Structures are given as C-alpha cells and as structure tokens.
Amino acid sequence: AQKITQTQPGMFVQEKEAVTLDCTYDTSDPSYGLFWYKQPSSGEMIFLIYQGSYDQQNATEGRYSLNFQKARKSANLVISASQLGDSAMYFCAMREGQGAQKLVFGQGTRLTINP
Amino acid sequence: NAGVTQTPKFRILKIGQSMTLQCTQDMNHNYMYWYRQDPGMGLKLIYYSVGAGITDKGEVPNGYNVSRSTTEDFPLRLELAAPSQTSVYFCASTVSPGQGDTGELFFGEGSRLTVL
Numbered sequence: 001a002q003k004i005t006q007t008q009p010g011m012f013v014q015e016k017e018a019v020t021l022d023c024t025y026d027t028s029d030p031s032y033g034l035f036w037y038k039q040p041s042s043g044e045m046i047f048l049i050y051q052g053s054y055d056q057q058n059a060t061e062g063r064y065s066l067n068f069q070k071a072r073k074s075a076n077l078v079i080s081a082s083q084l085g086d087s088a089m090y091f092c093a094m095r096e097g098q099g100a101q102k103l104v105f106g107q108g109t110r111l112t113i114n115p
Numbered sequence: 116n117a118g119v120t121q122t123p124k125f126r127i128l129k130i131g132q133s134m135t136l137q138c139t140q141d142m143n144h145n146y147m148y149w150y151r152q153d154p155g156m157g158l159k160l161i162y163y164s165v166g167a168g169i170t171d172k173g174e175v176p177n178g179y180n181v182s183r184s185t186t187e188d189f190p191l192r193l194e195l196a197a198p199s200q201t202s203v204y205f206c207a208s209t210v211s212p213g214q215g216d217t218g219e220l221f222f223g224e225g226s227r228l229t230v231l
Contacts, residue, residue: 100165
C-alpha cells in the first residue's frame with residue numbers, strides 16, 4: 001500500500017488565488033512527521049513546512065500552511081495568494097518514528113500558476 | 116555555507132561501466148541518504164547511513180553500494196550500469212533524532228545520470 005498518496009498529478013491556478021495540494025498518508029506508528037518540499041524546474045529540493053503527529057496546531061510558514069486532519073490522515077498544503085514563482089512540483093513526505101529519519105515521498109503534484 | 120555538495124552534476128555512462136557519485140556535507144550531520152528520482156516520479160530511498168561505519172539498504176538498493184568512512188562523506192557506487200539506472204540522484208543529510216529539530220532533510224542539487 002502507498003504510504004503517501006498525492007492524487008493530483010497537475011493543478012492550474014490563477015495568480016493571487018489560494019491553492020490546496022492534497023496529501024493522504026498511511027501509518028500505524030503514533031509518532032510521525034509530515035513534510036512538504038518544492039522542486040522548481042531547476043531541480044533542487046526546497047523544504048517548505050513540517051507537521052509533527054503530536055503537534056496540536058496546524059503548521060504555518062509565511063504563505064504556506066498545512067491543513068492537518070489526523071483522523072482522516074490528511075496533510076494538505078495550502079498556499080495563499082499564489083505567485084508565478086510558485087510554479088513547481090510539490091512533494092509530500094512522511095517520516096515514521098524517530099529512528100533513521102527516513103522520508104517516504106509521494107509522487108508529487110505539478111502546480112502551474114497562470115498570470 | 117556549502118551544505119550538501121554532490122559531484123558530478125551530469126554524467127553519461129555506457130552499459131556495464133561503473134562510477135561513483137560523491138556526496139559531502141559540512142553541517143556535521145550524522146544521518147545521510149541517497150535517493151533516486153525517475154522522470155515524473157517521487158524520490159525513492161536507495162541507501163542510508165546513521166553514522167560513520169554504519170549503512171543500510173533503502174527501498175531500491177539493487178545495483179548500488181555505499182560506504183561511510185567519515186561523517187562528512189557518503190559516496191554511492193554504481194556497478195555494471197544499466198539503462199534502468201538512468202535517473203536523477205539526490206544526496207541528503209539531517210541531524211540525529213533528539214537534537215531539537217524537525218528532521219528535515221537537506222538536499223544536494225542532484226546528479227543527473229544517463230546510461231546508454
């Protein structure tokens with residue numbers, strides 16, 4: 001079974017609109033972490049935001065917020081006031097437990113911001 | 116700050132050749148990883164290391180070998196290259212658990228390998 005599922009292969013959004021990128025996960029470990037990374041066309045992996053399974057509040061980092069719904073096992077990324085520079089691939093990833101800190105990645109969502 | 120440095124950035128290999136992808140980090144991270152990313156896909160873990168002298172297999176280790184003789188360096192060896200190993204390879208590192216961080220991975224810029 002997929003541990004991380006991103007069901008949107010591609011998303012197209014108008015500049016300045018908010019966008020939600022979906023991510024669901026599967027784990028039986030009570031301790032886990034959820035990450036979002038951005039990969040622009042240049043190829044590097046840029047860390048955006050982190051949510052721990054025991055965190056009471058949804059994580060926020062500037063225009064990025066993580067809509068964490070633990071019972072539904074979802075960790076959607078919300079980008080407010082989208083910009084042309086937000087066009088990129090976005091990956092959701094999960095770390096289970098506190099051991100080797102290995103991340104399992106989803107297949108990604110390609111976000112395109114239209115002017 | 117150099118962070119995680121990978122070399123080479125691009126390489127073309129012939130089937131059956133061998134090569135080593137180099138990775139070094141200057142953040143004193145104990146944990147290091149090698150991932151591969153096939154076109155249009157997410158990253159898959161090849162090997163990882165939790166400290167010098169300790170390595171372990173990830174999800175897709177076949178056809179690869181690693182070593183970790185120092186904290187800074189984590190080279191990935193491809194033996195008998197095959198077209199299926201055409202991919203972008205990322206090295207990453209992070210702090211040990213309990214060092215008060217999120218455990219985010221810091222990535223190198225990637226190495227694009229083509230096997231013909």
